Amino acid sequence: MYRFVIRRLMLAALTMFVVSVLTFFMLRLIPGDIVDLMLSDFGYAADRDAILRELGLHKPFYVQFGEWFGGLFVGDLGQSLWTGNTVTHELGRRYPVTLELSIIALVVSIVLSIPIGIITAVRQDTWVDYALRSVSIGLVAVPILWIGTLVVTLPALFFGWAPPLSYVPFTEDPIKNLSVMALPGVIVGIPLMGGTIRMTRAMLLEVVRQDYIRTAWAKGLQPRTIWYRHAVRNALIPVLTLIGLQIPFLLGGTVIIEQIFNLPGMGIYMLQSLQNRDYVPAQTIILTFAGATVLINLVVDLLYGVLDPRIKYA
Amino acid sequence: MAVEGTRAQGAPAATRLPRRARGGFIGLVTRLFTEKPLGAVGAVIVMIMLLMAVFANWIAPYPYDEPHFSDALQGSSLSYFLGTDFIGRDLFSRLVHGARVSIVVALGSVTLGSILAGLIGITSGYMGGKFDTLVQRLVDAWMSVPPLLLLLFVMSILGPSTLNVTLVLGLVAIRESRVLRGAVLALKEQPFVEAARVNGATTLRILVRHVLPNVMVPIIILASLRLGQVILIEASLSFLGYGVPPPFPSWGRMLASESRTYMEIAPWLAIWPGVFLSLTVFGWNVLGDALRDLLDPRMRGTGGGYRSGS
16 A cells, blocks of 8 residues: 555656656747747847846756756745746745636536436436436537636626626635636536536446346345445446546636636636746646646545455555 | 468457448448437538538638628628627638638647557557656656646747647647557457567568557547547637637637627627537537447547546
8 A cells, every 4th residue: 555655656756757847848949938029029138148147048958957846846936037926926826716716616516417427327218317418418518618708798798797707815705705716616617527427327337237236126125225325336436537537627627717707826827927938837837737637646546445445556 | 471361360359340330431320320319410510510611612601801890790680690790700601611720620630649649559559668668657747737738838839820739739649549558558469460470570560560450440439539629629729819820710719808898799709609619529529429339339438528628
């Protein structure tokens, strides 16, 4: 068990290292950098070399990389090339927004889609099953950028009501905060639901065909007991993996929804830095998201062992 | 020599189709329409979108970039089926041409992606050893980052252009090289591969003549499942301003926030691009699912339908 965790943690660290190397060098291999932009658009300094020295970009690539990567370990995530603010400071203000969105999305998608998945399996091949399954296939196809746009524009037209678009931190006013965040959170969760519903149904139908379920029926147990105590518990384990796999897509969704609902989260920060060709924050955000994904998948793997005692990690 | 024969007869059940589409393509289409009604609906939607893309110049009543300033923000009428946008461009014409942009980018990137995933999956699986370990760590790294973010990053470095979007979206397929690698791992232990090696076939020949034909079906299935996803990501990139650049009409960009003020006066601008986008993605998704079930039911759960674009 401990050896498994340590091995996985080392692998995770390696993955993160590869991600940081890739993003760092991808960006510096390609011309048209921030220096030209600063020089041409803003007359920031007398000449190119002066700016380069100012920003520390005159050093060789590997030295820059070493400094940036080394800094990550001591909590120094680098500096925005434009504002000079540290990325740590900027992210500290913004990560709660993205985190809250993700949590709302995950909770909503799980709480809604697992019961729906169970219903479709229990009522297999009835109209309830067909209707709910059609909806779940549809949900995957409807892009959140569209739902978001509709929700922001149409109610104003038809009901004279618009969703609130001014963010309030949770610590300041929890109720106001939730009234702003609930809608975008739910929207990010919608595309995740399709997959979870289908997976729950498929797994449940697989489980109920097994011998021990037939034994349960033969013993004359209540259908309710069979479904919920014997079948569902076992069917949900693989669904966990799917939820782990959905994390990167969930985080991608927050970028879009933050843009639509004007929420000051990491996604908007990323877009702003890309617009200014300020790549240090962008790299750090990518790395943060990668870290979150790797960590959550590790947790999912460990939960597997807890939920199913047959699985042992050597 | 006997090598060719060995491949055909000795092909393992695990990599061969259980019931290879009777009567080839026609048989497959027949089975799609008789056994998979939902997949057939998808096929019809996809066909309509393809026809719109090919014949866009004839179907669209106006050029996509022709402004009619005096008719700006009009609702549906006989001259403008679905209304006009803020400078009076015909929405229907823009949507039809948008289908062309969307399909060209999607087909191009999916083709590229299949080649990329095939190359990575086959070589990594067949070579094994240090090469495999190295490549798989790179794939790990790729899979840990939200695809939309990484593509945004690359697009902002390269600059928005239709060609760049197509190239960059090809990268989405890297995730799926895992499935192909798994298939190749099983394949390379098969007697017919060994026989080819004993016969003195070079590695390249084994890969191209013996391994590749046996993973073509998964490659095709993965490609059809990826199409909807790629269309969604293209729309998302364009929506955020890093995809298909103006003046080309992209469904994603038509929904972008710049035009949000107009949408409150002219709701059709917010509705129709999304309808076209969702229908197309829906069509490709259910068609891909049906193709997978018909061609190789064992591939259930390897992606498709379970993933959204963002």
